Amino acid sequence: MAEAWVNSSVGSPSESPVESSADFPSVAPAGPLGTDLFLELSGRGSRRAQLMQALREAVDSGRLAPGTRLPPYRSLARDLGIARNTVADAYAELVAEGRLSARQGSGTRVAHRAAPLPTGRDALVRRTAARPVVHDLMPSSPDASTFPRADWLASARRAVSAAPNDAFGVGDPRGRPELRTALAEYLARSRGVRTDPDRIVVCAGFAHALRLLGGILDGPVAVEAYGLAFHRGLLTEAGRRTLPIGVDRAGARTAELAATDARAALLTPAHQFPTGGPLHAERRALAVDWARAHGGLLLEDDYDGEFRYDRQPIGAVQGLDPEHVVYLGSTSKSLSPALRLGWMVLPAALVEPVLAAKGARELTSGVIDQLTLADFLAHGAYDRHLRRMRRRYRHRRDLMVRTLADRTPDIRVSGIAAGLHAVLELPEHTEPLALGTARRLGLALEGLRAYRHPDSTMPLLDGLVIGYATPPDHAFPAALDALCQALTALPRG
Template sequence: MQALREAVDSGRLAPGTRLPPYRSLARDLGVARNTVADAYAELVAEGRLSARQGSGTRVADRAAPLPTGRNAPVRPAAPRPVVHDLMPSSPDASAFPRSDWLASARRAVSAAPNDAFGVGDPRGRPELRTALAEYLARARGVRTEPDRIVVCAGFAHALRLLGGILDGPVAVEAYGLAFHRGLLTEAGHRTVPLTVDEAGARTAELAATGARAALLTPAHQFPTGGPLHAERRALAVDWARAHGGLLLEDDYDGEFRYDRRPIGAVQGLDPDRVVYLGSTSKSLSPALRLGWMVLPGELVDPVLAAKGTRELTSGVVDQLTLADFLSHGAYDRHLRRMRRHYRRRRDLVVRTLADRAPDIRVSGIAAGLHAVLELPEHTEPLALGTARRLGLALAGLHSYRHPDSTTPPRDGLVIGYGTPPDHAFPAALDALCQALTALPRS
């Protein structure tokens, strides 16, 4: 309640702002409905909120920021805080399967051998590696054995470890996360961009890069959204075989495909030339800090040497819990629910934009948790500026472009439809449409 009171008093919640129904807010916060209802009632009694039948609970018109006195210190105007989060980063945190996860944790801890609570094995718990080998073979077409899997703290951790054992330049997609390129640069590797189009990265360019490894997002190119065409997958594997190269396959959201069954992993084409990288960051939660590397046999020992003699990054209890979650089918059930959930959100994005911003083309929507809104040339900065003024967080395509790319930059917005809880999603879409309708027509 104190946070709500401060938000009203400071003006972060403007007069007239409609608050979510207390049932929705209670569900998102994981508290009892009565707790939120009592807080609303007290703030209504204080005059900070108003509640009317049929119009919900709103910030009262008289509730304005506290006035500043003549002697108050002068502060520069702060940018409007984020009110609507459409950054392409996280899943819907409110959808974390708390009950099923807790049930798995209880079973896993009860069944765990005593040695599970000793010094951790840098490979990861055998229970988890065994469960992952079975699941990845069945769901993603990955060919491996538990001994070729190394558990890590997520994709960034895996890339740091691999960066320490790779040689020479690394080819990357011309559109991708600057953070990932930075990790490779910190490890001493020059990154060379591969052109990206509607069929994914142009892997025919690999031979001319001089690279010894290539980082790709084959199932769902990030951020432009398309899958890597079958012919380009084959070309990438052929390059790796002919040049002694290595493909790093970032399968960050491969489970979420809506138009057909998820596309199988490139790793299945050649397990000795592809490192498969996955995590729970999109499927469950980035807070778990759990990921995995499926390695060619010859890389297992070098990766373990880079990781160290003890497990210092991924908690054993979470590893055991995930192993149980996988083996009891809870992970599959959760993914089925979330595919329906995110597909509904994606469909709402498409319908809303078709109705309110019909000039904007939406792409990259066959899979994943984000979409690309293609903008008229040179309008991306205007769209981002308008979004900031509306308290809307999203990303522009320019921020993902490799600085050495020779292809002309594209104007667009990358919006994540996974992050907001259900009650906040319609308002976020409304703010997005406001930002788009402010753009000049092409």
């Protein structure tokens, strides 16, 4: 048995003019270069047969991706201890089979091949599966095309240049002090949060924060009757029972907290998800009063509090009582979920328990991204980006509202004063039909029923939750057209 890690220089000369790129210096690699290649020759047959079998397995299994450049004959032969002609013959036969391709100036590469057609049961499953998504109206992400690349890159350069040496050592579980300092200033200014850097813990987004908190809380957690099942699942995994409280156009019915044995409550005060209303001031006060009277804790999910259109800014509930509220935020909606950056603003008594749950080293959020976000905040780029995105998303929201009013005037649109999604209120019992029609038209969206807590006594609400931020500008009108087609297919009356 022969095996080798092949470490071949891309520019090394090849014995074949097909593989040599020395005469074609301007040709850019078209795919992964394949400079490290592990092959194991084993089994019966000649070395050529063993090599071909190893290459077939690597290609067919996907271990060698289409476009991957293979090593030159001589390099591979030397590393495997076989003859150069053996490698050349194996390459030639695999080219004939269509697994490899050879072109002058490009070398020998894994071929781009169409996937084999499914047969039998697999074919049936494929044919009956949902159609491919053409229009993404899921309420999950901002428009990825609007990420502020130039400003982010400028901040990254400044941040890395100015970073002290210890920034590139073992990470502090609290997060970089530069980011915690910038966040304390920004959150106080823009959201009315009362804190200092020592009470901020950086994490890898809201879900990570909820996992950490779920592990240190005691007793059940009250949640809004309509909310993300994913969040309820995180709490359940942490051993916390979830108790639903009702929601309406004034947000969560926080007066119901007193009738539960919950020790904490997860709320979306700025923009209830998914129904869309803000938590009424009286209900905010009731929630804080409950936390004080029962030694409870409010978990404030401020997932899209920066985006408001037709109302004055609503401050964070945390500002009413920092010792009974955990404020949770992230960059998932404001910048990109790909950054995996979030933060917890904690009561003093919870800082050490959260750090103990997180661990002695920062393992979740990269230091470079933390330093970059700190600079991004400090230089005002975050504020400028949010102002641009408010204008963009308001324009989209207005276009959606006008289009629906013109083509489906009997559909009520709600929850649109802020945020990145809207609710289309449907006639009773029509949500399943609307979802089925939408999916046949290639629309990705969700219905309200999917958000209802299974133990809630609230009635099932029929509606569609439309994320109007995700599609790029050029694709949004077509998505609206498909949405209107789905809605016009619903029975009236």
